[in-house]
Amino acid sequence: MAWETVIGLEIHSQLNTKSKIFSGASTEFGAEPNTQACAVDLGLPGVLPVLNKEVVNMALRFGLAVNAKINQHSIFARKNYFYPDLPKGYQISQFEIPIVGKGAIDISTEEGGVKMVGITRAHLEEDAGKSIHDLYEDHSAIDFNRAGTPLLEIVSEPDMRSAKEAVTYAKKIHALVQYIGICDGNMQEGSFRCDANVSIRKKGSKKLGTRAELKNINSFKFLEKAINIEIERQQDILEDGGEVVQETRLYDAVKNETRSMRTKEEANDYRYFPDPDLLPVDIEDEMLTEIKNSLPELPTEKKNRFISEIGLSDYDAENLTAQKSLADYYEAMLNDGAEAKLSANWVMGELSAALNKNQIDVQDSPISARELSELVKRISDDTISGKIAKDVFKAMWKGNGRVDDIIESQGLKQMTDVAAIEDIIDGIIANNIEQVEQFKAGNTKLLGYFVGQVMKATQGKANPKQVNKILNDKLS
Amino acid sequence: MHTLSVAELSKSLKNKEFSSVELTQHYLDRINRSDLNAFITVTDELALSQARAADAKLANGSGSVLTGIPFAHKDIFCTKGVKTSAGSKILDPFISPYDATLSHKLNIENMVMLGKTNMDEFAMGSSNENSFYGPVKNPWNKKMVPGGSSGGSAAAVAGRLSPFATGTDTGGSIRQPSSLCGITGIKPTYGRVSRYGMIAYASSLDQAGPMTQTAEDAALVLNAIAGFDEKDSTSALRDVPDYTKSLRDSIKGLKIGIPKEFFSDGLDSSVEKVITESMKEFEAMGAELQQISLPNSAYAIPTYYIIAPCECSSNLSRLDGVRYGYRCKDPKDLNDLYLRSRSEGFGDEVKRRIMIGTYALSAGYYDAYYLKAQKVRQLISEDFKKAFQNVDIIMGPVSPTTAFELGAIKDPVSMYLADIYTLSANLAGLPGMSIPAGFSNNLPVGLQMIGNYWSEEVLLNAAHQFQTQTDWHSVLPENI
Numbered sequence: 001m002a003w004e005t006v007i008g009l010e011i012h013s014q015l016n017t018k019s020k021i022f023s024g025a026s027t028e029f030g031a032e033p034n035t036q037a038c039a040v041d042l043g044l045p046g047v048l049p050v051l052n053k054e055v056v057n058m059a060l061r062f063g064l065a066v067n068a069k070i071n072q073h074s075i076f077a078r079k080n081y082f083y084p085d086l087p088k089g090y091q092i093s094q095f096e097i098p099i100v101g102k103g104a105i106d107i108s109t110e111e112g113g114v115k116m117v118g119i120t121r122a123h124l125e126e127d128a129g130k131s132i133h134d135l136y137e138d139h140s141a142i143d144f145n146r147a148g149t150p151l152l153e154i155v156s157e158p159d160m161r162s163a164k165e166a167v168t169y170a171k172k173i174h175a176l177v178q179y180i181g182i183c184d185g186n187m188q189e190g191s192f193r194c195d196a197n198v199s200i201r202k203k204g205s206k207k208l209g210t211r212a213e214l215k216n217i218n219s220f221k222f223l224e225k226a227i228n229i230e231i232e233r234q235q236d237i238l239e240d241g242g243e244v245v246q247e248t249r250l251y252d253a254v255k256n257e258t259r260s261m262r263t264k265e266e267a268n269d270y271r272y273f274p275d276p277d278l279l280p281v282d283i284e285d286e287m288l289t290e291i292k293n294s295l296p297e298l299p300t301e302k303k304n305r306f307i308s309e310i311g312l313s314d315y316d317a318e319n320l321t322a323q324k325s326l327a328d329y330y331e332a333m334l335n336d337g338a339e340a341k342l343s344a345n346w347v348m349g350e351l352s353a354a355l356n357k358n359q360i361d362v363q364d365s366p367i368s369a370r371e372l373s374e375l376v377k378r379i380s381d382d383t384i385s386g387k388i389a390k391d392v393f394k395a396m397w398k399g400n401g402r403v404d405d406i407i408e409s410q411g412l413k414q415m416t417d418v419a420a421i422e423d424i425i426d427g428i429i430a431n432n433i434e435q436v437e438q439f440k441a442g443n444t445k446l447l448g449y450f451v452g453q454v455m456k457a458t459q460g461k462a463n464p465k466q467v468n469k470i471l472n473d474k475l476s
Numbered sequence: 477m478h479t480l481s482v483a484e485l486s487k488s489l490k491n492k493e494f495s496s497v498e499l500t501q502h503y504l505d506r507i508n509r510s511d512l513n514a515f516i517t518v519t520d521e522l523a524l525s526q527a528r529a530a531d532a533k534l535a536n537g538s539g540s541v542l543t544g545i546p547f548a549h550k551d552i553f554c555t556k557g558v559k560t561s562a563g564s565k566i567l568d569p570f571i572s573p574y575d576a577t578l579s580h581k582l583n584i585e586n587m588v589m590l591g592k593t594n595m596d597e598f599a600m601g602s603s604n605e606n607s608f609y610g611p612v613k614n615p616w617n618k619k620m621v622p623g624g625s626s627g628g629s630a631a632a633v634a635g636r637l638s639p640f641a642t643g644t645d646t647g648g649s650i651r652q653p654s655s656l657c658g659i660t661g662i663k664p665t666y667g668r669v670s671r672y673g674m675i676a677y678a679s680s681l682d683q684a685g686p687m688t689q690t691a692e693d694a695a696l697v698l699n700a701i702a703g704f705d706e707k708d709s710t711s712a713l714r715d716v717p718d719y720t721k722s723l724r725d726s727i728k729g730l731k732i733g734i735p736k737e738f739f740s741d742g743l744d745s746s747v748e749k750v751i752t753e754s755m756k757e758f759e760a761m762g763a764e765l766q767q768i769s770l771p772n773s774a775y776a777i778p779t780y781y782i783i784a785p786c787e788c789s790s791n792l793s794r795l796d797g798v799r800y801g802y803r804c805k806d807p808k809d810l811n812d813l814y815l816r817s818r819s820e821g822f823g824d825e826v827k828r829r830i831m832i833g834t835y836a837l838s839a840g841y842y843d844a845y846y847l848k849a850q851k852v853r854q855l856i857s858e859d860f861k862k863a864f865q866n867v868d869i870i871m872g873p874v875s876p877t878t879a880f881e882l883g884a885i886k887d888p889v890s891m892y893l894a895d896i897y898t899l900s901a902n903l904a905g906l907p908g909m910s911i912p913a914g915f916s917n918n919l920p921v922g923l924q925m926i927g928n929y930w931s932e933e934v935l936l937n938a939a940h941q942f943q944t945q946t947d948w949h950s951v952l953p954e955n956i
Binding site (some may be wrong): 314 | 554560711787839846
């Protein structure tokens with residue numbers, strides 16, 4: 001039977017404010033446990049929350065970036081449930097009226113098209129603390145440093161139809177929140193977390209199937225795996241005549257499986273109601289205009305500009321703008337005067353490969369944008385060939401100095417002396433009479449052989465363009 | 477010296493008739509001899525050290541009008557380094573690591589905290605019988621309740637164990653015990669006094685205020701505690717007038733509205749008589765009386781007993797035995813820890829309200845209860861809005877009866893009726909006051925005054941003028 005997959009994502013994006021959403025405590029990651037939790041974060045008797053205005057600003061930046069309806073009057077609500085790392089016994093969140101209403105974002109499809117994914121809402125809420133179960137043998141520990149960290153929960157419509165599509169959407173949101181400077185996007189530290197609602201239905205059916213909510217996914221790779229494994233699980237159930245149960249399932253990356261955490265029956269009744277300790281959030285028109293004007297160029301805009309102004313392909317432009325830090329790096333190279341297309345090839349080629357191999361973020365690259373642009377310039381001005389440039393890049397990566405110093409000290413400068421190249425070519429022609437005759441008889445493929453010989457003789461330093469031209473002249 | 481008001485004590489301290497240490501010791505001695513059970517904690521040492529600091533200030537002339545004045549602090553306000561129990565077993569082990577804004581404000585005046593007063597657990601009750609620390613006795617008759625929830629504060633002031641006390645009022649908890657103990661108490665407009673550090677019962681209704689011997693004292697204390705607090709988003713960013721300034725103004729032409737709904741069948745006829753007599757006093761001072769109607773006030777009790785339990789069911793969730801407060805012995809697992817810590821830690825009335833609130837907020841019931849109650853609350857506010865287009869102040873009884881016997885009211889719903897006339901002011905967020913207006917069977921009767929938003933000056937002015945013409949407020953219980 002043909003099945004259709006339906007996926008919606010709930011993304012928790014940690015807003016990178018200095019202090020917490022309702023207290024003055026720091027949000028810095030990695031501090032000693034419970035050193036960044038004040039009376040408010042600990043939920044002591046009598047304490048009250050005070051809204052950090054910066055989070056409103058950030059939520060609005062996101063809302064405007066996805067062309068969403070902004071609710072200029074939104075309210076905070078209490079989500080009531082008991083858990084040891086939830087200090088107050090309720091989480092302050094938004095329920096009926098979130099600050100960001102319906103919006104949408106375009107993603108590229110595998111077929112090369114564009115698809116619009118709806119955003120249902122985005123609301124502000126506080127994070128809980130962290131339960132630690134493996135520190136002590138006989139009891140659990142709690143670190144409240146994270147309690148009260150601001151989150152923007154971004155809820156999508158069930159618009160995705162495959163795990164790949166879901167990943168593309170998640171990556172797009174991941175890029176966007178970094179572009180607009182509201183989240184550092186660090187998935188390892190939990191700054192960007194995805195929960196996936198997955199269901200399947202018979203192809204052609206309009207009715208949604210029963211969904212499972214997948215939690216505990218901390219990378220895009222696992223997002224794809226978790227969804228695919230869940231689709232398989234649901235198909236097996238349905239094809240065996242069973243029924244999918246609405247439940248929350250935990251993804252186990254080690255075993256690559258999902259496990260039931262709680263079913264709908266076990267789910268909490270959160271008893272949402274407006275938080276009487278906080279005033280409604282009212283937003284003036286002027287504030288919206290101000291924020292709109294302050295938004296930077298967004299990924300889609302940047303991509304379109306790369307295509308229309310620089311002439312990059314859709315593919316290149318998409319890749320270069322997928323990550324703000326990469327786009328920033330690339331644009332810094334252009335500002336340094338490096339040639340656009342060549343720079344694009346180097347950023348996506350050698351640089352990205354080296355970064356991936358060493359698992360380094362582009363902002364921590366040992367080769368700066370300025371240094372790479374110097375290398376690209378040396379290719380453009382024929383000082384070195386692209387092939388030699390790869391060796392120079394390796395030397396730069398190892399920290400062996402700047403471009404020109406490496407070229408100079410290792411004698412990598414390209415041979416551009418026509419007479420010297422002609423001498424070498426004459427010698428090669430003289431030593432390969434048989435091949436010359438074959439070439440003249442029409443086997444033009446042999447040009448590559450001659451080029452190879454020249455490069456071998458010059459240790460790759462001859463200018464390939466010149467070599468080609470002289471060879472063609474002499475052999476014709 | 478314990479019969480002097482705050483205003484009088486302030487003058488005496490300034491004139492060096494006695495020191496703050498002497499005054500403090502005098503009150504501490506009185507507290508130690510007292511059998512009213514008005515205090516949960518007596519902070520002798522802290523009080524004397526604060527008194528010494530106050531004396532130093534007074535000696536160099538840098539003290540304020542409140543410097544060196546002792547007071548009793550309702551045990552609902554967090555006080556750094558001092559047990560803050562809210563009258564509950566679940567917070568019996570809790571020593572607050574921080575000061576409530578109100579505590580802080582009194583500290584910076586160099587006032588002297590004698591101790592923390594007894595109260596109904598988490599401010600839920602009208603008789604002070606719901607305290608983990610046992611009931612408080614009414615100084616006028618020790619067989620009687622002092623009212624609640626600020627029963628310890630009311631008894632401490634009436635019994636002259638403290639010149640004044642702090643209180644909180646969610647549904648009448650300052651006014652009703654003030655009425656039953658014959659003292660002056662004011663619940664300011666919601667948002668006038670910061671709630672930061674005041675243990676929350678029902679956040680949208682809770683408001684702190686002074687419980688004093690006179691309206692003048694209430695004005696002096698309110699001057700010190702009112703004002704915006706950046707730690708409380710619901711506190712009002714609004715100037716605080718000097719409440720003592722208008723006390724002496726004439727109330728000639730003051731329009732007093734008397735709601736007919738406040739003189740319903742349940743009102744004790746002897747109480748009604750006292751209220752009617754006090755109205756005549758106001759008339760004699762030149763005020764104009766007119767009957768008004770607050771038709772929706774009949775729904776105040778059901779409305780309040782939805783909204784307050786809903787909020788408290790959530791506010792009290794933090795008392796889970798995990799981080800502080802009472803924890804049950806040897807919990808088997810997490811659920812057992814929650815279940816037993818809370819079952820053993822909370823008293824019956826608190827549990828009752830948590831259950832009511834949890835039920836009313838549940839999926840499927842929310843609209844019918846919580847939302848409906850909020851709508852009725854709006855209607856109750858509208859009634860007042862309309863009334864205040866024609867009158868300056870609304871007056872009536874505080875409570876339908878005088879103090880009743882300890883243990884006399886067993887049925888919770890009958891107990892709820894004690895607040896029938898006070899709840900509406902909380903639901904509307906209006907300022908309300910209770911002043912001594914006479915006696916019935918040797919028990920005090922309080923007159924309630926409700927003002928428009930931010931009109932504390934009008935209430936205090938009317939109260940002060942009444943107190944210049946009557947001496948109900950200075951009559952002392954026997955053996956004081």
